[in-house]
Amino acid sequence: MNSLFLRTEKRVILRKTLRLFSLTFLALSGVYVQAQQEEVSSTALLNMPIGVSTISHEIYNLHMLIFWICVVIGVGVFGAMLWAMYFHRKSIGHEAENWHEHLGVELVWTIVPIFILVAMAWPATKTLIDLYDTSDAEIDIRVTGMQWKWQYEYLGEGVQYLSELSTSLDEIYNIEPKGEFYLQEVNNHLVIPVDTKVRFLLTGADVIHSFWVPDFAIKKDAIPGYITETWVEVTQTGVYRGECTELCGQGHAFMPVVVNVVEKDEYQFWLAEKKQEALDIAALTQVTFTMEELVERGEEAYLRSCAACHQANGQGIPPAFPALAGSAIVTGPVEAHLEIGVNGVAGTVMQAFGPLLSELDLAAILTYQRNAWGNDMGDVVQPIDVYNYIQAQ
Amino acid sequence: MAHGPAKGITRWLFTTNHKDIGTLYLWFSFAMFILGGFFAMVIRAELFEPGMQLVRPEFFNQMTTMHGLVMVFGAIMPSFVGLANWMIPLMIGAPDMALPRMNNLSFWILPPAFLMLASTLFMEGGGPNFGWTFYAPLSTTYAPDSVNFFIFAIHIMGASSIMGSINIVATVLNMRAPGMTMMKMPLFVWTWLITAFLLIAVMPVLAGAVTMMLMDINFGTAFFDAAGGGDPVLFQHIFWFFGHPEVYIIILPAFGVISEIIPTFSRKPLFGYASMVYATSAIAFLSFIVWAHHMFLVGIPISGQLYFMYATMLIAVPTGVKVFNWVSTMFRGSISYETPMLFAIAFIVLFTLGGFTGLMLSIAPSDVQYHDTYFVVAHFHYVMVAGAVFSMSAAVYYWLPKWSGRMYSEAMGKLHFWVSFIGFNITFFPQHFLGLAGMPRRYADYALQFADWNMVSSIGAFIYGASQILFLYNVVATIVAGKKVSEPKTWDGANGLEWTLPTPPPYHTFTTPPDLRDLHDHQLTDDQMEEHPGSATH
Amino acid sequence: MSSEAEYYVPEQSKMPILMAASLGLAAYGGGHWMITGEGWICLLGIAAIAVMMYAWFSTVIDENIRGLPNAQLKRSYVWGMSWFIFSEVMFFAAFFGALFYLRNIAMPWLGGEGVGVNNPVLLWNGFEAEWPLLHTPDQALNGEDARFIGAHESLAFPGWSNLLHWLPLWNTIVLISSSFTVHIAHHALKHGDNRKKFNLWLGITVALGVLFLILQVAEYYEAYTHYGLKLTSGIYGTTFFMLTGFHGVHVTMGTLMLGIQLVRSYKGQFTSDDHFGFEMASWYWHFVDVVWVMLFFFVYIL
């Protein structure tokens, strides 16, 4: 092998490694500077967002500290290595020296890293303690992850609703162009006031989910049968987008979190409105609707709540998800249909929708199912039927 | 007594020869690497652009799961067992493995297990779709029927690993030639001894975990069901008690390989041999007490959180010792850059980068932002692909001439290296950015702001995947048509018992034990390297 | 350190591949059984495994009688068995770990201790954490409709007056005695070459093993019928039956192993300095015994 060839080789390694480093370096410091200047809160594309909550700044700084320590160590280690790779080559006639043991250096490079680690552990411990301090929250929100949506319940306020993906299947399957907030938009946002300590009590209804809003630097698993908690105090109003981060089945990528952070009085206003809305819907339980009204409302609600599994065309994805078009249950007696709609099928992903949807929505969905895709049953399920069915249990 | 291999297929089916079994393991693991790589290509192709193009989300999850399982249990672990089978007897002067028939058994139960696992993809309801970490209750109450086959496949893989490890431990403890004391063993043997211990300790725990799943799914027990007083998080504790040592099971033999190659091409003994042994043991010990760093977000009390954070961070110390020792071995050496050395150097650099991101992950409060994002995916591919897979490539180029008696083409080897190195970094470096910017892992589809880096990553993955064709070509071309070599030592700087044997070594080596009582260090002296070539056969 | 002049180089063998096929069949059959409820493939596989084990051990014994293995190979067998037992220890460790975690961490959390303050309030209204767990969270919430209905009564220490009726105590006595009897047998063989005494005490050990199993079956029967304690009674039933059941399986295997050694002894295969098979079986037996003592302590008493 001629030495010229080998020599270029080493340069290549050198150049590549250096370039790799400088690129990262540049990229990350670029974002850092930019972020410092503009206080960007949207997802920066190379680095962690600095975020808009008290804890997110702390975590961001910690992250950068550890990062830079690693960079410095890396420069030292790889520098020494590159030195050897260049100057201690056989091709330039360097002879191996008899140097393969040295207690002193072994001790140094065992002990010094320990001190470095202590220097990292100290701020990390402080941040962790802050992260765990859920005391004195002004608002408690129970967040339930379920396949594949979130339910938010404002504890003690009687306000509770579902938040589901509103990106259309056509966008996902590339039939329509994708909107700006593709996969990051939902029908009902979570709403919280600014500058207020909010505590989230998380749980899962079926499998484990995980609730993440990067700009808030909060992420916590939602575990079925257990409550976990986390908190946030956001310092800037705006709309923030997050996602579910624990594999929870096929809809894992399709259950985003969207949070509106609003001024405190706006929040109060919204809450009052929400309460009124709940009352209004409850009142509608007594009203008798026409088939057209129900089918229209039902189609919309079906696409939101059921189509993820049973598909928009009612064909399902057998064998995992049965077709509803022509299904014996959907085209059979209303009782059996109500039973599944309200109570689900235990031990399967077909959940009990009774507690999740309003009587009106459930009635509309059932009516829609009974009259769509060639299931021409011609009958209607009224909200009061659903109400009575639930009460009878 | 000494006779050659049997003819035909029965040679492979009935063999008790450590070289044959090693070869079987190596080819099997390569086949699994291609299969797992194929799954990875499906993943990367689907993620090339936002939107669902190739597969349905449900199938995507099956791909992710099978990719992880096949790579970890099918490609990496068996490949190092194959290496152990080939090299350990040659390195310690043993005629064969201690329990040769069990050795055959531990290999041959693998193909049926993986056949069964792979066939679940074609079953009604699909294959396992709950990630390679198979958290309950997604893997119990909500799993497809095929989970039962998955459970039994895991049982068999566990049995295989345990038997293989028992064999390695017995070989190392009992079959060393006279004079080959523990502190004179090559580092590869040491790392495998410790790895085997880890395996025997944690594979049964994994078996326990899947047994509990089996009971919960089919017999109404409540291990992972809060309604009966159980806890889904219990599953995670048990899994990670296995899973964390598992990642060191993957990397320790790789450390061993690197510790053989770096001295050879630096023409200088390994720096700090004894401290390498202690560091390996320390890593193994620590690996048992850090498992919950994978569970920083399940709601562990703060005291537990702090403990697991500190313990995890400590692993950087012994690992650092290893990295420093490798660099010092190169320092003041006389370095040349053949293909194995290139892979070994790339290993040191990229593994250390992966180690740094590991250290970042171990910081519990920042893990809030990293956990379950592509940052983690980048971390573990840096340690597992640029770690384990690169070291395996290095090992193959390093020992292939010894195994086959033929030399590979250096130019082709270097081509493979450079395409791999560049392809690898294009694939996985951008994943750090993706993760930090907020892209969760195991996502079949993603928001628009992640599109650019995903495309880059996918292109890199195709390049890296293509480089594996070069690898396959190089190995086959060498075996079939490589230049014949016959001198015992392929590499002038090589040092160790295996390099005193004829090339290729006879079917049965060391039918009588070589006498190594005058070996005064873990390295043979030049005289000893000359003296021993005949000790192989007689 | 080995000092043998010649190494033992093994021959090819058909046994491993047949064993691998049997294991594969049993595993495939197992999956098939769970899904379809048809067990015959699995049972066929298990039968094949049994046949292969028989063939394999016969071969090893036969080789031993012909004096093929050298001292080094025998040491390898010893290492093999020791590490196998260690792997079994870790297998039990997983189940003991589960018991410990469920009892001391998960259950109190569900009941509202420490970080779990909100569990009984928001999820399991009225659940109280108390071991043994007789009233499951499921029952607290759903009453009669619960999937997990706890036992009426626990199997823990019933008080001094009922001591004599407490089966676990008898089982403990039986199993601990069997450890002594097997030791006496070993001693008789090793230090006196007294084959008669050996057979007698080994026979007693095997009988004690069988007695233990009978008592355990009786206990399970009692648990199901009188205590309402079932595999499905929440974590109390889960941990109780899984731990004792796995142990029971090990006792069965150990009893079989010792029984085979008894047969071998009658065939005159043991001498005072070569009775490797028996020694391994007795190690296994001591291991099984120690596990029981732990079980007795953690499952029944604490």
Ligand code: HEA
């Ligand atoms: C070969 C496999 C391998 C190896 C060797 C490692 C090594 C390490 N890993 Fe990694 N890890 C994985 C495979 C591996 N990991 C896998 C597969 C996962 C994901 C599993 C899943 O969820 O699917 C994972 C996930 C994972 C997590 C969980 C992340 C999450 O899900 O949120 C954490 C957290 O602590 C972690 C930490 C570490 C640490 C601290 C090391 C350390 O051992 C690294 C030590 C090395 C160095 C630090 C570099 C060299 C040292 C020096 C040069 C000395 C000086 C340095 C300092 C003082 C800083 N890893």
Ligand code: HEA
């Ligand atoms: C040692 C183990 C190992 C190895 C070697 C690899 C190798 C690769 N992995 Fe790995 N990966 C894991 C272990 C491993 N992975 C694990 C444990 C997970 C987590 C799973 C989970 O979340 O449960 C994971 C997850 C994972 C993800 C995240 C999936 C998700 O979260 O949804 C991705 C995405 O890019 C990925 C990509 C790749 C790629 C591109 C390679 C490449 O290196 C593969 C290259 C190899 C080949 C391509 C095959 C050989 C070549 C040919 C057959 C030639 C023909 C091919 C072409 C011409 C293209 N892997």
Ligand code: CUA
């Ligand atoms: Cu819900 Cu992922």
Ligand SMILES: [Cu+2]
């Ligand atoms: Cu880990």
